[in-house]
Amino acid sequence: MAGDLARRVPETGRGDEFDRLAQSLNAMLSQNEKLFVGMREVAENLAHDLRSPLGRVRQRLERQLSDSLSADEKTALAMEALDETDRMLATFNAILSIAQADSGAPRRSFEPVDLRILLQDVADLYEPLAEEAGARLRLALPGRPVVARGNRDMLFQACANLLDNAIKYGIASAGPAPHPAIDLDLDAAGERARFAVRDRGAGLHGEALERARERFYRADASRTGGGSGLGLALVDAVARLHDGELTLAAAGPGLRATVQLPLDKSAPAQETAGGAGEEPAGAAGAEHG
Numbered sequence: 001m002a003g004d005l006a007r008r009v010p011e012t013g014r015g016d017e018f019d020r021l022a023q024s025l026n027a028m029l030s031q032n033e034k035l036f037v038g039m040r041e042v043a044e045n046l047a048h049d050l051r052s053p054l055g056r057v058r059q060r061l062e063r064q065l066s067d068s069l070s071a072d073e074k075t076a077l078a079m080e081a082l083d084e085t086d087r088m089l090a091t092f093n094a095i096l097s098i099a100q101a102d103s104g105a106p107r108r109s110f111e112p113v114d115l116r117i118l119l120q121d122v123a124d125l126y127e128p129l130a131e132e133a134g135a136r137l138r139l140a141l142p143g144r145p146v147v148a149r150g151n152r153d154m155l156f157q158a159c160a161n162l163l164d165n166a167i168k169y170g171i172a173s174a175g176p177a178p179h180p181a182i183d184l185d186l187d188a189a190g191e192r193a194r195f196a197v198r199d200r201g202a203g204l205h206g207e208a209l210e211r212a213r214e215r216f217y218r219a220d221a222s223r224t225g226g227g228s229g230l231g232l233a234l235v236d237a238v239a240r241l242h243d244g245e246l247t248l249a250a251a252g253p254g255l256r257a258t259v260q261l262p263l264d265k266s267a268p269a270q271e272t273a274g275g276a277g278e279e280p281a282g283a284a285g286a287e288h289g
């Protein structure tokens, strides 16, 4: 069966131990196939995505060697080459962060993280950026701590990626409102904490909504936007690392991206009121803007 990743052990349908063994083997083979195909896709996409910027860096370095350029022109070329390399580094960093989250290794250093403080910090960072882009960031936090066990930096990055998208894609195409709102909400229901970013842009629909979490996926309209298509893949990987989940839903107008995580049960006195699926209960906390 060497080389053919799609082949499987035949099952007899008798439901005996040979069948169960075949089923386990086939499940393992399917998992291997998925991982292998995923790795191949990442390698192909990386090569494809880095080829053009590397080519541009090379071109600029080559032009710099020309005698006919002024010092200012040379500086401008060097700055452009630096920008290109920064973007390439960001792509590599995102891929490495996704791989790190997928490996599960950060679980060893999980600690209690109060999501209220974390979201407040992310909002403080992004509020001026939203304002600059012509939007209003509204933050709704519950009155009591909402504690999950996790990796603070990765959860911060996940929330930051969602806000980055809301600012990049949720504003330009928004309706007539001069300052469309971006909402960042946190609440706890049952044993889960949940934070959500909702914008009022064009949102995602159909195949784009299905595929937005894939590594390197960019919906057509934003192909020129300069993103590497890794932001949501990282949010997804971080959510799974925390035994949580990222869901994307059309919010009419806009996109609602929700991350659910298990609450840290050992944490004292935190927000656990309300049943699953309820609207944010005590979400009348700090409001930005």
Ligand SMILES: Nc1ncnc2c1ncn2[C@@H]1O[C@H](COP(=O)(O)OP(=O)(O)OP(=O)(O)O)[C@@H](O)[C@H]1O
Residues within 6 Å of the ligand: 094, 161, 165, 166, 169, 170, 199, 201, 202, 203, 204, 212, 213, 217, 218, 219, 220, 221, 222, 226, 227, 228, 229, 230, 231, 232, 233, 255
């Ligand atoms: N809030 C949103 N509204 C509309 N489209 C979105 C939104 N968020 C993401 N998308 C679409 O999903 C694609 C994937 O998003 P993702 O964050 O993974 O990558 P990116 O923003 O293109 O690049 P990166 O985050 O790596 O800089 C985007 O290219 C965009 O087309």
Ligand SMILES: [Mg+2]
Residues within 6 Å of the ligand: 161, 164, 165, 227, 230, 231, 232
């Ligand atoms: Mg993004």
